[in-house]
Amino acid sequence: MFSLSRYLDIALAVVAVVLVKAVIARRRQRAPYPPGPKGLPIIGNVLQMPKEQEWVTFARWGEQYGDIVYLELLGQPMVILNSAKDAVALLDKRGTIYSDRPVLTMGGELVGWKESVSLLPYGARFREYRKFMAKAIGSKAQVERYLPLVERETVRLLQRMLDHPKDVSSNLRKTAAAIILTFSHGYRIREEGDPLFKVVHEAVEQFFKAATPGAFLVDVFPSLRYLPSWFPGTSFKAKAKRWNETLQKMVDVPHEFVKEQMAINAEIPSFTSELLKTETLEGDKEHNIKWAAASLYSGGSDTTVAAIHTFILTMMLFPDAQRRAQAEIDSVVGNERLPTFADRSSMPFVEAVYKESLRWHSLGPLGLPHMLKEDDIYKGYLLPRGSIVIPNIGKFLHDPEMYPNPDVFDPTRFLEADGRLAAHDPRDFIFGFGRRICPGLHLADASVWAACAMILAVFDIDKPKGVDVALTYTSGTLSRPQFECSIQPRSAKARDLITASEERA
Numbered sequence: 001m002f003s004l005s006r007y008l009d010i011a012l013a014v015v016a017v018v019l020v021k022a023v024i025a026r027r028r029q030r031a032p033y034p035p036g037p038k039g040l041p042i043i044g045n046v047l048q049m050p051k052e053q054e055w056v057t058f059a060r061w062g063e064q065y066g067d068i069v070y071l072e073l074l075g076q077p078m079v080i081l082n083s084a085k086d087a088v089a090l091l092d093k094r095g096t097i098y099s100d101r102p103v104l105t106m107g108g109e110l111v112g113w114k115e116s117v118s119l120l121p122y123g124a125r126f127r128e129y130r131k132f133m134a135k136a137i138g139s140k141a142q143v144e145r146y147l148p149l150v151e152r153e154t155v156r157l158l159q160r161m162l163d164h165p166k167d168v169s170s171n172l173r174k175t176a177a178a179i180i181l182t183f184s185h186g187y188r189i190r191e192e193g194d195p196l197f198k199v200v201h202e203a204v205e206q207f208f209k210a211a212t213p214g215a216f217l218v219d220v221f222p223s224l225r226y227l228p229s230w231f232p233g234t235s236f237k238a239k240a241k242r243w244n245e246t247l248q249k250m251v252d253v254p255h256e257f258v259k260e261q262m263a264i265n266a267e268i269p270s271f272t273s274e275l276l277k278t279e280t281l282e283g284d285k286e287h288n289i290k291w292a293a294a295s296l297y298s299g300g301s302d303t304t305v306a307a308i309h310t311f312i313l314t315m316m317l318f319p320d321a322q323r324r325a326q327a328e329i330d331s332v333v334g335n336e337r338l339p340t341f342a343d344r345s346s347m348p349f350v351e352a353v354y355k356e357s358l359r360w361h362s363l364g365p366l367g368l369p370h371m372l373k374e375d376d377i378y379k380g381y382l383l384p385r386g387s388i389v390i391p392n393i394g395k396f397l398h399d400p401e402m403y404p405n406p407d408v409f410d411p412t413r414f415l416e417a418d419g420r421l422a423a424h425d426p427r428d429f430i431f432g433f434g435r436r437i438c439p440g441l442h443l444a445d446a447s448v449w450a451a452c453a454m455i456l457a458v459f460d461i462d463k464p465k466g467v468d469v470a471l472t473y474t475s476g477t478l479s480r481p482q483f484e485c486s487i488q489p490r491s492a493k494a495r496d497l498i499t500a501s502e503e504r505a
Contacts, residue, residue: 030375031382034070034079037061044072046220052475055365055394058082062395068381074220077387079372084396087433090378091370091391095434100371102388105222107210110240112247117295117439118368119211125284129292133439136271137183143442146183147341150443153178154450155338158458159502162495165487168312172305172451173201179447180301184293185254186261186268196253203250204302206243211368212476251294271296300440303363306480307444308451311357313471315461316485318409322461325353325411326490329457335493338501339453341446347453352411354452358397359426360409365394365479367432396429458494462486 039045049071050057061069062082069080081087091098099122101108108114117133120126137143153175160171174189177197181187189197209215216236218224229237254272261267262276275289315322328349333339344351372387383389398406402424403413414425427445431438438444455461463469464486474480489495 031377031380033077033384034068034381035065036070036080037065039072043074044076045078046073049073053473054475055362055392058366058390058392059395059398062392068379070381077384079383079387079389081389081391082395084399084402084429086378087391087396087429090376090383090389091433091436094376095436097373097376098370098389099435100373101436102369102371103222104211105218105225106216106236106240107207109222110218110225110237111206111210111243113207113210113298115251115291116298117292118299122373122435125288128288129295130435130439132271132275132289132292133296136274137440137443140442143446146443147446149182150179150446150450151340153182154447154454155498155501155504157451158338158454158498161455161459161487162489162498166484168309168485168487169305172308173197173301175451176301176304176447177201177297179443180297181254182268182270183443184271184296185258186270186273187254187257188268196257199246199249199253200297200301203243203246204298206246207298208302208477210240210243215476250298251290255290255293296440299438300444302478302480304444304447306363306478307358307448308455310361310363310481311354311448311452312455312461312485312487313481313483314353314357314360314409315456316463316469316483319462321353321356321409321411322456325350325456329453333457335491335497338497339457341450343453344449348415349411350453350456351449352414354449355414355426356409356411357452358430358448359403360397361473361479361481362394362397363430363479364477365392366390366477367393368436368477370433370436391429391433393429397426458490458498459487460490462488 037045037048040047058069058080059082061080067081067083067086069082071078071080081090101119101121103109104113104119108119113119114121117126117129120129135142137146156178157171157175160174161168164171174191174197177200178189181189181196181200187196217233218236224234225237227234258267258270258272258276262273267273272289272293275292276286279285279289315325325347328347329339332343332346339347339350367390370389370391372383372385372389374385376383397403400406427441431441431444462485464484467484469483469485472482474482489498
């Protein structure tokens with residue numbers, strides 16, 4: 001039976017370890033740490049950490065202390081990067097020592113997401129995942145083979161929006177699932193009641209909850225995982241068990257589906273089937289294939305949904321930009337067909353609207369944290385080994401030096417005087433940095449652009465009549481907008497075009 005004295009022994013041991021680490025760190029210090037808010041003895045800056053809209057607080061600290069801010073949380077060093085130049089210099093150019101991930105006790109260890117590419121430690125297994133992904137979608141040229149799939153499923157999104165205009169999030173989730181599960185496993189979801197869609201959606205939702213900084217005390221005190229389940233404050237253990245079961249279904253069920261289809265020569269060619277056919281399945285190879293495929297969905301589905309949702313929000317709030325983009329589409333495409341990827345280069349303002357919607361509200365304002373593998377000296381400061389390094393992407397995208405009047409939604413900031421697209425592409429930041437950059441960025445980019453262009457071609461997006469728009473954003477790893485809007489076909493011709501295109505898809 002676990003006694004209270006044993007619990008106190010664990011707590012004292014944690015404090016002792018923290019103090020020893022602090023003494024060792026001070027002794028080895030060759031240069032000053034970067035400046036930051038002054039913390040308290042032992043606990044450091046724990047009480048100053050924001051619980052929501054974290055990037056706003058980090059940006060404010062950047063204005064006070066400088067672009068590089070240093071914190072300590074119970075002896076754990078943390079470095080906030082508020083400048084894109086510093087993020088590139090460290091996370092890109094020194095990627096050999098900045099590519100690890102911190103251990104997340106709840107989401108990574110207990111739930112099991114440490115096997116996904118997002119949380120996997122940097123090493124041989126991570127490199128094999130990335131090799132598999134690079135072979136399939138590592139470049140724009142490789143993604144071209146999947147553009148017909150993206151266009152077909154985006155047409156079906158239009159039909160969903162026509163049939164269920166108030167179910168924006170659900171419509172977008174189904175479309176993201178249809179694209180990624182067809183690509184990853186050759187699995188085509190059913191329009192209603194698809195069991196796999198339900199499982200993968202639940203698992204991804206649970207991931208974002210489990211990976212939210214500060215959401216679970218066990219991430220601060222990892223030794224709590226060893227307490228018995230009956231002990232007060234250990235409800236996280238039962239939750240982790242349930243979430244792990246959902247995760248295992250998300251990983252195993254589509255993989256077994258591919259193998260069953262391959263056994264009867266009925267598989268749709270996919271990321272998984274091609275690897276199962278071409279790789280020698282020895283050691284951990286099949287395990288790595290299975291988790292690499294699962295990582296594609298978990299890493300890209302909700303971010304894609306949030307990006308399109310944010311685009312819809314900006315079109316509702318800024319109708320002048322919406323009308324100008326629609327006019328450009330009409331001039332290039334007319335009203336007899338929908339825009340395709342072949343039209344993309346001919347619609348620079350649509351491209352600018354797409355980019356500005358990505359910049360105006362950052363989907364992953366802090367990205368996923370990196371971890372420093374060894375001591376590093378940068379700009380005269382010591383960044384100690386084991387530091388959690390967080391790029392404040394939300395701050396980068398609102399840097400007035402790169403984006404004048406950053407709080408203003410202005411697509412023309414991306415257009416030169418002659419109409420060409422300007423520099424400072426937000427996609428250089430939102431997909432991450434260095435060896436941890438999103439492996440599916442080209443497929444994600446294609447999926448979001450197609451949705452933006454096709455939605456603009458056939459729908460008007462307005463504020464709901466007689467309803468005050470209450471706009472909120474979720475906090476945590478992924479920041480999603482929450483709002484109501486009115487989506488209606490632009491004309492009877494647009495309605496007919498949606499229906500006719502869906503029948504051909």
